[in-house]
Amino acid sequence: MRAEPRSGVTPRRRPPSAPMGQARYLLVLGLVVIGLLLLTGRIVTLHVIDRPFLQGQGDARILRTQALSAHRGMISDRHGEPLAISTPVVTLWANPQEVPEDPIQRLQLAHALNLSLDDLDARLERFASREFMYLRRQLTPAAAQRVVDLRVPGVYAQHEYKRYYPAGEVAAQLLGVTNVDDKGQEGLELAYQPYLAGTPGQRRVMQDRRGRLVRDLALLREAQPGGELTLAIDQRLQYMAYRELKAAVAEHQADGGVVVMMDARTGEVLAMANQPSYNPNNRAGLDPRGLRNQAIVDVFEPGSVVKPLAMAAIMESGRFDRDVVVDTSPGWMMLDRFTIRDIRNYGELDLAGILEKSSNIGMSKLVLELDEPLVPELYRRLGFGQSTETGFPGEAVGNLPAPVRWSRSQWAALSYGYGLSVSALQLASAYTALANGGVRLPPSLLKLPEAPPGTQVIDSAVAHDLLRIMEESVQPGTGGRRAGVPGYRVAGKTGTVRKTSARGYEREAYRSLFAGVAPVSDPRIVTIVMIDHPRGGDFFGGAVAAPVFSRVTGGALRLLDVPPDQRSR
Structure with a gap:
């Protein structure tokens, strides 16, 4: 029979062998060193080798270049009175994918835009697959600010200019008009579009993931206003x-x-x-x-208003004296199967009488006496x-x-x-x-x-x-x-x-x-x-x-x- 150990006495264990403990230590140390080397290598790769690529990717997500609208040049009359001027307006746009579905926010937005909730929902639904849609264009700054103050996610403001014509309908056809993008479409607005439009500027900004402005970083190019046009009209x-x-x-x-x-x-x-x-x-x-x-x-x-011009050619021809008399009786004449008429029979008329009575017969008889096309030649010079x-x-x-x-x-x-x-x-x-x-x-x-x-x-x-x-x-x-x-x-x-x-x-x-x-x-x-x-x-x-x-x-x-x-x- 084996003797039982005495109560309260712990058996003595053998200490680990020295070679086994050293090997484990070296193994753990080696793993730690390898990990540090890999980590250091990764840090070097990220901060040195891949830095330009990563910096570009980050900037692409937060840095944006925004256009700065150029102020369209003013059109004025000969005394400097404005006939066409540009006033600042605000265009509201939205990213439909970011606009919340909260009915309260949408109702507030619809009321601020003077739309019904159904109309707003329908428009957002129609553009749901896109990232851009216009809400309202060319609002006054005060009206646009009421919408911006709601702070509805996905709703943004863009500053633009709108053309205003103080003379209204009085000079509309001469001045022409611009479209909603402030580009000339008719009249002088179209004829002088490059001169009046100016050159838009650019600025670099930082935006968050929702497109909100975080910081204005730099002005890349100042907007150059358009030239001013002074018309001859009074x-x-x-x-x-x-x-x-x-x-x-x-x-x-x-x-x-x-x-x-x-x-x-x-x-x-x-x-x-x-x-x-x-x-x-x-x-x-x-x-x-x-x-x-x-x-x-x-x-x-033009009819009879060119008779003085035709008479100039007749008088310059040297064929007729100022006192020459033409018989316009009986007030009509046949010419190449066409009938030429006066209002009535004026009888004998001198050159002044022909113009005063506006006699077609008198003018015709004088012109037919000319051997050369002096009248059309003068018309062309005019x-x-x-x-x-x-x-x-x-x-x-x-x-x-x-x-x-x-x-x-x-x-x-x-x-x-x-x-x-x-x-x-x-x-x-x-x-x-x-x-x-x-x-x-x-x-x-x-x-x-x-x-x-x-x-x-x-x-x-x-x-x-x-x-x-x-x-x-x-x-x-x-x-x-x-x-x-x-x-x-x-x-x-x-x-x-x-x-x-x-x-x-x-x-x-x-x-x-x-x-x-x-x-x-x-x-x-x-x-x-x-x-x-x-x-x-x-x-x-x-x-x-x-x-x-x-x-x-x-x-x-x-x-x-x-x-x-x-x-x-």
């Missing part, structure tokens, strides 16, 4: 011309009309009014006809059938047929304003030759630093004679008497033209015109008035367009402080 004259034109169109139930007023000394366009028009600040229910600047982009047969080079989008050049195999009736028609087409601006430019002793001035929509030299297109003596003859055409008892301006000598010519359609000349559709110069002693203003299809009973230029000329030109002369001149008898 806002006072523009308002007056538009008011009188609008009243005349309404009075005569016309389709529309145009008034062009030019400075007779420089060719600058002082006023250019169109009807119908539109409000560029509120384009709801816009009539597309109102977008057209009819004074520049539309053409028409700018008909050519661009006025204003740079306005859609500018019309009109039509002046080449003198190839013309019939006698075509020769005659050109002398009394049929068979060619011109714009109101071309017609005004041509009349500057009568106002400047035969020197034609090109039209300018921009204010000029000095008067251009112009081009001598009519003999100066002939131009002065014609101005005096045209003055007699607006005396009491004549067809143009309603164009008179109290206290000022006025020279002008009426015109009444049949409108054309696909079927030819319309029987009951006319354009009423008046073209004139004032004051005769020292011409300052050339004004063209065209009323399209008056329906109020009167349709002759002397009854419809001449009164508009009188009111517009008279008001302009007084506003420009032009002293009255003695009316000659």
Whole structure:
């Protein structure tokens, strides 16, 4: 039997062998050293070798380059009065994937945006797979701030500019408009888009994962504002011309009309009014006809208002004396199976009488005596059938047929304003030759630093004679008497033209015109008035367009402080 150990005594154990303990120690130490080396290597790799890549990845997630909107240049009239200015606005956009589903937050957001909750939910649902959608564009800063203050996740603000036109409909067709992105779409806004737009800037910012701004880091490029444009028009004259034109169109139930007023000394366009028009600040229910600047982009047969210009070619030919008499009896004539008529039989008329009575027969007989195409050649020197080079989008050049195999009736028609087409601006430019002793001035929509030299297109003596003859055409008892301006000598010519359609000349559709110069002693203003299809009973230029000329030109002369001149008898 084995003896039992005594109670309370622990058996003695053998100590571990020294070689086994040292091996374990070395193994653990080696693992620790290897781990430290691997960790050190990884740290070196991350901070030295992979640092550029990792830094780029991190920056790509938090650093953004934001565009800074450039302030669009102002358009002003010749006196510096603003016609088109840019005002700061705020556009609200959202990331639909970040907008919370909380109905309370969505209801508050919908009310702040003036939307129903159903409309907001529908829009968010429609763009649910995207990361961008517009909520409201071009809000006032105060209205946008009410939305931003809600701090709804996923809703952001973007600062922009919106174009505002203080003159409203008065100069809409000339100025044009910009779209919602502040880019020119019509008129001078489109023609000078690169100049007015300026250059956007850029800044570097830090954003969190929800796109919220954390820090503004650096300005990369400053926004360069657009250039400012100074127009030739005088806002006072523009308002007056538009008011009188609008009243005349309404009075005569016309389709529309145009008034062009030019400075007779420089060719600058002082006023250019169109009807119908539109409000560029509120384009709801816009009539597309109102977008057209009819004074520049539309053409028409000018009719009798070009008879003074044709008469200039006749007088320059040397074939006729000032006192030559033409027999216009019996008031009509057949030419190439066409009938040319006067309103009545005027009998024998001299050159002044032919213009005063506006005799188609008299003009035709004079032109048919010429051996060369002097009338169309003068028309071409006056700018008909050519661009006025204003740079306005859609500018019309009109039509002046080449003198190839013309019939006698075509020769005659050109002398009394049929068979060619011109714009109101071309017609005004041509009349500057009568106002400047035969020197034609090109039209300018921009204010000029000095008067251009112009081009001598009519003999100066002939131009002065014609101005005096045209003055007699607006005396009491004549067809143009309603164009008179109290206290000022006025020279002008009426015109009444049949409108054309696909079927030819319309029987009951006319354009009423008046073209004139004032004051005769020292011409300052050339004004063209065209009323399209008056329906109020009167349709002759002397009854419809001449009164508009009188009111517009008279008001302009007084506003420009032009002293009255003695009316000659």
